[in-house]
Structures are given as C-alpha cells and as structure tokens.
Amino acid sequence: MSNDGASAPLDRQPDQTSPPPSQPAPGNASDGAVLPHSNGNSTNDNGGQQNGFANRLRLNPNANHKPDNYEDLNLDFSPYLFSSLERYLPPNLLLMSRDVKVTYMRDILLRYSPESERIRLQKHREYRQKIISNYQRLHRELYTMHVTTFFVPSFLKAINENTEQGLRNIMSEPTPGIFTFEMLQPRFCEMLLTEVENFEKWVHETKFRIMRPNTMNKYGAVLDDFGMETMLDKFMEEYIRPISKVFFPEVGGSTLDAHHGFVVEYGMDRDLDLGFHVDDSEVTLNVCLGKQFSGGELFFRGVRCEKHVNTETQSEEIFDYSHVPGRAVLHRGRHRHGARATTSGNRINLLIWCRSSVFRELRKYQKDFSSWCAECQREQKERQHQSVSAAKLELLRRGETAT
Ligand SMILES: O=C(O)CCC(=O)C(=O)O
Numbered sequence: 001m002s003n004d005g006a007s008a009p010l011d012r013q014p015d016q017t018s019p020p021p022s023q024p025a026p027g028n029a030s031d032g033a034v035l036p037h038s039n040g041n042s043t044n045d046n047g048g049q050q051n052g053f054a055n056r057l058r059l060n061p062n063a064n065h066k067p068d069n070y071e072d073l074n075l076d077f078s079p080y081l082f083s084s085l086e087r088y089l090p091p092n093l094l095l096m097s098r099d100v101k102v103t104y105m106r107d108i109l110l111r112y113s114p115e116s117e118r119i120r121l122q123k124h125r126e127y128r129q130k131i132i133s134n135y136q137r138l139h140r141e142l143y144t145m146h147v148t149t150f151f152v153p154s155f156l157k158a159i160n161e162n163t164e165q166g167l168r169n170i171m172s173e174p175t176p177g178i179f180t181f182e183m184l185q186p187r188f189c190e191m192l193l194t195e196v197e198n199f200e201k202w203v204h205e206t207k208f209r210i211m212r213p214n215t216m217n218k219y220g221a222v223l224d225d226f227g228m229e230t231m232l233d234k235f236m237e238e239y240i241r242p243i244s245k246v247f248f249p250e251v252g253g254s255t256l257d258a259h260h261g262f263v264v265e266y267g268m269d270r271d272l273d274l275g276f277h278v279d280d281s282e283v284t285l286n287v288c289l290g291k292q293f294s295g296g297e298l299f300f301r302g303v304r305c306e307k308h309v310n311t312e313t314q315s316e317e318i319f320d321y322s323h324v325p326g327r328a329v330l331h332r333g334r335h336r337h338g339a340r341a342t343t344s345g346n347r348i349n350l351l352i353w354c355r356s357s358v359f360r361e362l363r364k365y366q367k368d369f370s371s372w373c374a375e376c377q378r379e380q381k382e383r384q385h386q387s388v389s390a391a392k393l394e395l396l397r398r399g400e401t402a403t
Pocket residue numbers: 012264274279286298337338339349351
C-alpha cells in the first residue's frame with residue numbers, strides 16, 4: 001500500500017486479543033481489525049433497578065453523597081465508573097466498607113456485560129495484574145500526575161486560564177482541525193523513554209508475551225498495561241478534555257471519558273512507517289518523545305465518517321507535519337492519516353486515543369455527520385444546491401405557463 005494517502009485507510013484498533021492478534025481487515029490483508037476497545041463505560045446506563053437484588057439501586061443519583069475513590073484498586077471496570085455508580089447505591093450500602101460496595105457494584109456491572117466481553121476483561125485484568133506484580137518501575141514519579149514535571153509552563157498557563165483565547169495563544173492550527181503546541185518537558189520525555197526501555201528489557205529478560213498497542217504496530221507498548229492507566233485518565237480529563245471541549249465539541253470533545261495510552265517505536269530495527277488509517281478515538285493526542293531521527297512525518301488527508309472513509313482527498317485536505325520532540329499534535333480520530341518512514345535514528349511517540357461513550361451512543365442513531373465529516377458536508381451542500389436549482393426551475397416553469 002502506498003504511503004501518500006491515496007489508498008483506502010484502515011480503521012485502526014487496539015490489539016484486544018490475548019497475543020498474538022488478530023483478524024484481517026478489509027483493504028489490507030496484512031493488517032487486522034480486532035474487537036473494539038472496551039472502556040468499561042458503556043455499562044454505566046445499567047438500569048440497575050431491575051437487578052434482582054433485595055437492595056435495589058436508586059432511580060436517581062444521591063447528589064449529596066461523596067463517593068469513595070477506587071483508583072488504587074485493580075478493577076475490571078474504570079474506577080470512575082465505580083465512583084459514579086456509588087451515588088446510586090441504596091442508603092444502607094453507603095454505610096458499608098469500600099470492599100462491600102465494590103463487590104456489590106462489580107456484581108451489577110458484570111451482569112450487564114456480555115459473556116465474551118466479560119471473559120476478555122477478566123483475561124486482560126489478569127494480564128495486567130501479572131505485569132504490575134512483577135515489573136519493577138524505574139521512575140515512580142511517572143505513575144502519578146506531577147504537573148510541573150510533566151508539562152511546560154506555557155501549556156500549564158493556558159490550561160489554568162481555561163479560555164479559548166488563552167489556548168489559541170499557545171497553539172498553531174496549520175490546517176483546519178489539526179492543532180500543534182508545546183506540551184511536554186524534555187525531562188519528562190526522557191523519563192518516559194527510559195521507563196519504556198526498562199519495561200521492554202524486563203519483557204525480553206522474562207520472555208513475557210506482551211500485547212502490542214494495536215494491530216498495525218509490531219513494536220511499542222501499552223502504558224495502561226504497566227500501571228499508568230490512572231495517571232493517563234487524569235492526563236486526559238484535566239489536560240486533553242479542556243482543549244477538546246473548545247476545538248472538537250461536535251465529536252464529543254467535552255465528554256471524553258476513556259482512553260487508550262501507548263507508545264509507538266520506529267527505526268531500522270523497529271516499525272518503519274505506518275499506513276493510512278483512522279484511529280479508534282474521537283480525539284487523538286500524539287506527542288513525539290524523541291530521540292534523534294529523520295523522516296517519520298505525519299500525512300493528513302481530511303476528516304471522514306465511516307461511510308465516506310474511502311472517498312477521494314481534496315487538494316486543500318493534504319497536510320504533512322514533521323514531528324518535534326515535546327510538541328503535541330491534537331486531531332480528530334477520524335482525520336485520515338499515516339506516518340512516513342523513519343529513515344534514520346529512532347522515533348518514539350506517545351499516543352493517547354481519547355473516546356466519548358456519549359458520542360458513540362448518539363452516533364448510532366445518526367446518518368448525517370456534516371458537523372465534522374467533510375464528505376457529508378459536501379453532500380449536504382450539493383443537496384442544497386440542487387433544491388435551489390429545482391425551485392428556480394419550478395418558478396420559471398410557472399412563469400411560463402402563466403403567460
Ligand atoms: O507515528 C505516528 O506519529 C502516528 C501514530 C498514529 O497515528 C497512531 O498510533 O494512531
């Protein structure tokens with residue numbers, strides 16, 4: 001497949017299978033599309049009133065109750081889902097210990113997830129547990145959010161200001177819908193690179209079979225799998241969502257509630273390039289961590305919904321971007337893109353695919369995505385143009401018959 005964006009983009013998904021992956025995807029027999037990434041959030045409309053327990057859930061959440069924090073537990077669903085669900089617990093359960101509440105809520109959630117998904121979640125939980133109890137972390141400070149260690153001052157100032165103008169001041173938008181800005185401290189990039197190296201060394205030494213970030217990369221690692229899930233949740237909620245809320249409201253930018261966080265690695269002894277694809281995300285954050293490299297440019301080719309993913313690229317949609325360490329690129333997941341070959345050195349990038357369960361739910365009932373799909377927009381304009389022409393013709397016809 002050529003790298004210039006002319007061929008059909010793949011729908012890129014995380015590797016959800018226990019290793020090795022996966023099933024073939026249409027358009028390219030060598031790459032696979034696998035089950036959609038589960039974020040545990042699709043279960044939070046569980047309608048728990050019908051769960052058959054003696055103590056039924058409340059119909060409406062108890063707004064005055066301050067839920068427990070579940071972030072330190074290794075659970076099969078997001079810790080935030082447990083905190084949200086806790087507001088629906090019957091009053092007598094609210095007085096119980098956190099362990100009792102967890103058992104009760106987990107039981108409810110499991111009843112609402114299909115069997116195959118339940119097994120997959122359980123396997124993945126065991127996989128993560130094995131890593132977490134055996135892998136010795138190198139930089140403990142990476143696993144909890146340390147804002148000044150992570151982010152450059154200009155970025156923090158804009159986030160704290162929390163205005164569109166403040167954000168625009170640190171951003172460039174070289175083509176519509178692609179934002180780039182200075183984000184990560186060089187020291188943070190260096191620490192994350194060495195942590196990933198350390199993890200891979202451990203994987204190699206112990207012959208542990210790891211799951212790769214998705215079906216298109218043979219190298220790289222899922223940060224969520226070795227202990228960074230909670231940190232990355234905060235990263236998304238506090239540092240990506242406020243920006244997405246302003247620049248990507250039409251794809252659920254303000255309701256991002258799940259993520260897939262990973263690093264990809266390119267070079268002579270790694271992946272070379274990345275084919276044309278769309279991400280399984282509403283909004284993607286891509287930050288180059290280093291090291292020294294040449295090549296590896298991203299190429300973008302316009303935003304498309306599922307129906308139009310293979311339609312032609314318009315000349316104004318062609319945009320190429322050269323990575324700079326520490327600098328972030330933020331784009332819609334449906335903005336078709338790929339990465340050219342890294343021709344020398346090594347390139348390692350941090351990717352956070354951010355998702356909104358609300359957006360995904362609403363999308364099921366829609367056919368027209370002209371608020372963000374460029375092809376839906378063109379079709380809509382075409383329909384408007386045709387109806388104006390038809391109306392004009394009709395007026396002319398009436399004029400003629402009247403005379
Ligand atoms: O290599 C890159 O910078 C792009 C990675 C990417 O598009 C992805 O992982 O979804």
